[in-house]
Amino acid sequence: MGKKLLALLLSAVMVCAMATGCGKEETPASGEQANAETGKVYYLNFKPEADAAWQALAKQYTEETGVEVKVVTAASGEYEATLTTEMAKSSAPTMFQVGNQNALATWQDYCLDLTGTEVFNEMTTEDFNIKGEDGGTYAIGYCYEAFGLITNKALLAKAGYSVEDIKDFASLKTIVEDITARKDELGFSAFSSAGLDGSSSWRFSGHLANMPLFYEFRDDNVTSQPAEVTGAYLDNFKAIWDLYINNSTVDVAALATATGDQSEAEFGKGEAVFFQNGTWEYANLVTDETKGFLMNKDDLTMLPIYCGVEGEENAALCCGTENCWAVNSQASEADQKATLDFMKWVVTSDAGTQMMAEQFGPIPFKAAKASENVFFTAANDLIADGKYVVTWAFNYTPNVDAWRTGVVSALQQYSANGGSWDDVVTAYVNGWATQYQNQ
Amino acid sequence: MSKKKKNNAAVMNSRLISRPIQRCFPLFVLPTFIAFCIGFIWPFAQGIYLSFCKFTIPQNAKFVAFQNYAKVFRDPGFLYSFFYTAAFAIVSIIVINVIAFSVAYFLTQNIKGANLFRTVFFMPNLIGGIVLGYIWSMIFDGILRKYGTFLLAKTEYGFWGLLILMCWQQVGYMMIIYIAGIQSVSEDIMEAAKIDGANKVQTLFRITIPNVMSSFTICIFLTMTNSFKLFDQNLALTGGMPVAFQPDGSMVNTTEMLALNIFNTFYTGANSRGVAQAKSVVFFLLVAALSLLQLKFTREKEVQS
Numbered sequence: 150m151g152k153k154l155l156a157l158l159l160s161a162v163m164v165c166a167m168a169t170g171c172g173k174e175e176t177p178a179s180g181e182q183a184n185a186e187t188g189k190v191y192y193l194n195f196k197p198e199a200d201a202a203w204q205a206l207a208k209q210y211t212e213e214t215g216v217e218v219k220v221v222t223a224a225s226g227e228y229e230a231t232l233t234t235e236m237a238k239s240s241a242p243t244m245f246q247v248g249n250q251n252a253l254a255t256w257q258d259y260c261l262d263l264t265g266t267e268v269f270n271e272m273t274t275e276d277f278n279i280k281g282e283d284g285g286t287y288a289i290g291y292c293y294e295a296f297g298l299i300t301n302k303a304l305l306a307k308a309g310y311s312v313e314d315i316k317d318f319a320s321l322k323t324i325v326e327d328i329t330a331r332k333d334e335l336g337f338s339a340f341s342s343a344g345l346d347g348s349s350s351w352r353f354s355g356h357l358a359n360m361p362l363f364y365e366f367r368d369d370n371v372t373s374q375p376a377e378v379t380g381a382y383l384d385n386f387k388a389i390w391d392l393y394i395n396n397s398t399v400d401v402a403a404l405a406t407a408t409g410d411q412s413e414a415e416f417g418k419g420e421a422v423f424f425q426n427g428t429w430e431y432a433n434l435v436t437d438e439t440k441g442f443l444m445n446k447d448d449l450t451m452l453p454i455y456c457g458v459e460g461e462e463n464a465a466l467c468c469g470t471e472n473c474w475a476v477n478s479q480a481s482e483a484d485q486k487a488t489l490d491f492m493k494w495v496v497t498s499d500a501g502t503q504m505m506a507e508q509f510g511p512i513p514f515k516a517a518k519a520s521e522n523v524f525f526t527a528a529n530d531l532i533a534d535g536k537y538v539v540t541w542a543f544n545y546t547p548n549v550d551a552w553r554t555g556v557v558s559a560l561q562q563y564s565a566n567g568g569s570w571d572d573v574v575t576a577y578v579n580g581w582a583t584q585y586q587n588q
Numbered sequence: 589m590s591k592k593k594k595n596n597a598a599v600m601n602s603r604l605i606s607r608p609i610q611r612c613f614p615l616f617v618l619p620t621f622i623a624f625c626i627g628f629i630w631p632f633a634q635g636i637y638l639s640f641c642k643f644t645i646p647q648n649a650k651f652v653a654f655q656n657y658a659k660v661f662r663d664p665g666f667l668y669s670f671f672y673t674a675a676f677a678i679v680s681i682i683v684i685n686v687i688a689f690s691v692a693y694f695l696t697q698n699i700k701g702a703n704l705f706r707t708v709f710f711m712p713n714l715i716g717g718i719v720l721g722y723i724w725s726m727i728f729d730g731i732l733r734k735y736g737t738f739l740l741a742k743t744e745y746g747f748w749g750l751l752i753l754m755c756w757q758q759v760g761y762m763m764i765i766y767i768a769g770i771q772s773v774s775e776d777i778m779e780a781a782k783i784d785g786a787n788k789v790q791t792l793f794r795i796t797i798p799n800v801m802s803s804f805t806i807c808i809f810l811t812m813t814n815s816f817k818l819f820d821q822n823l824a825l826t827g828g829m830p831v832a833f834q835p836d837g838s839m840v841n842t843t844e845m846l847a848l849n850i851f852n853t854f855y856t857g858a859n860s861r862g863v864a865q866a867k868s869v870v871f872f873l874l875v876a877a878l879s880l881l882q883l884k885f886t887r888e889k890e891v892q893s
Contacts, residue, residue: 406738
């Protein structure tokens with residue numbers, strides 16, 4: 150009897166499951182019909198921290214226009230893998246990110262040329278766009294970021310200096326070394342830890358290494374991915390790196406394993422005057438209550454990274470982006486149109502620009518709203534003063550992860566294991582050539 | 589009641605009933621077979637096809653014949669990781685099995701609290717590899733910092749670190765298999781050996797070990813395949829670092845094992861996905877061949893008791 154009852158129950162469950170299964174399938178079928186004419190948007194977002202804002206914005210757009218917008222966010226560090234799987238599905242993303250030349254090379258077949266589209270015409274600059282070899286614009290930079298030396302002005306004043314005293318590498322070095330000499334008396338260090346753990350090393354293998362790359366490319370008039378780099382400015386890279394590691398909160402030996410959170414916390418708690426990072430740190434340092442640093446935004450600014458290059462007193466911050474939208478060229482035309490309409494709405498509507506300003510700072514579109522972020526203020530002020538922008542030369546890096554792994558490994562050996570600087574040079578110069586050939 | 593059961597069994601064994609059921613076997617196998625096809629056969633076949641293609645996603649694959657395979661064998665990183673993996677496999681097979689067997693042997697000697705020990709030794713197996721990797725990297729770095737160095741400073745640290753991690757994780761599992769083997773050695777043989785005057789060492793080497801050869805077969809098989817397909821622990825512990833530069837400028841991640849090498853290759857760049865796929869086909873052939881060889885080899889040593 151008991152067995153029969155169990156069998157009956159099980160079959161009931163099975164029937165229910167089948168019924169709901171069918172039921173679920175029916176809903177999108179009718180929805181698809183409606184969407185066949187209007188198209189729909191599927192955005193694969195790669196910034197987990199902006200997920201909630203995107204979901205809310207998508208919902209609002211659907212309410213206003215009736216167009217279905219699906220936003221999926223890839224887990225941190227899993228964007229490329231997620232994109233690969235999602236693209237293989239029948240309902241592939243219609244809108245995704247292509248952050249640099251390397252990514253464009255991989256996804257070229259899926260990128261629509263955006264030149265002349267409505268959203269493209271709304272842009273104020275083409276500096277952040279990614280162009281293919283044929284000159285077409287395959288991804289548009291929807292926001293930009295700047296990095297440099299985040300500076301705690303209050304601490305700097307305590308040490309007896311102001312930001313105006315820092316004009317070039319020599320003046321930076323003098324001040325930094327003075328702070329280190331009086332470290333115990335002052336109670337803080339010059340730099341927060343330049344950790345080489347994976348959570349932090351990109352600040353140096355990516356961002357700091359941009360300095361020698363930028364100056365080298367400027368001298369050689371490089372405008373597309375070069376097959377080789379010369380490392381002409383690597384001595385400058387060494388100078389600023391040595392300054393970082395010899396004047397930081399932690400011992401050189403501990404750098405290899407120091408994390409990004411640690412460095413941020415040191416700066417947030419006022420243990421260091423300088424912290425090399427970007428505009429995206431604003432929320433973490435000033436407004437994020439769970440982190441609890443809640444620094445006074447008036448105490449903060451961002452200085453250019455000086456490394457001893459001639460004329461660098463005229464440098465502004467390093468501005469660029471890896472946040473570039475691409476539209477799936479293999480999606481149906483209706484979907485492409487719906488996606489382009491959505492993109493235009495995001496950068497022109499009140500709700501869209503508001504959200505963009507909150508999440509991404511000032512965006513390079515005509516209808517952009519002002520941002521609270523003082524780091525962007527610093528970036529814009531420097532540009533307004535007529536200083537030259539240090540662009541993100543590292544966007545040309547071939548096989549970017551592999552190249553950076555090599556540089557990080559060499560930096561670790563050099564900094565914390567008695568290795569030679571020559572290895573860094575090899576990783577930087579030969580590594581580039583190898584990765585260029587491998588790609 | 590018991591009579592009825594017997595009748596049932598008799599009925600089931602009768603040809604009249606069992607034949608039609610046996611004839612229906614495809615129907616019963618079908619669900620599993622479909623699942624196996626979807627989850628294994630099809631992806632496997634597609635994987636082999638893709639290894640001859642240049643692709644970003646499977647749908648845009650372009651046939652390039654043997655280009656990918658040619659690149660595989662010219663990649664110093666792949667060849668290095670093969671020898672590194674082989675070295676790791678050999679060392680870990682020996683170390684893990686020796687420790688696991690010793691622990692199993694001592695825990696079958698009527699020690700007080702043996703069950704508690706068995707549980708404790710088995711526990712690390714319940715933790716996922718990626719978590720273990722991160723935890724152990726912190727432990728190692730904590731220790732090495734005292735000596736002014738760190739885990740990624742030297743290839744050797746990564747190698748022995750991974751070995752310690754794998755021992756810690758796998759010894760418990762292998763121990764359980766050895767305990768089962770040791771306990772199933774017939775009491776009669778042991779008693780006979782005792783009466784014949786064999787001492788403990790003689791009993792161990794002449795009686796116990798030959799009789800648990802089947803356990804050795806399975807444990808060596810498991811540790812070998814585990815070492816070859818090791819991925820999570822490798823990724824989390826060192827991620828392949830440190831990097832060594834060859835004279836020609838090519839890079840070799842000196843603690844990168846085969847599986848991690850394949851994974852890293854896949855996401856390197858635009859043209860590397862097919863190469864990674866070709867590597868994984870080579871990898872499959874290699875592991876399959878080694879496992880078959882090893883099975884054949886140890887099977888010959890097994891004793892029937």
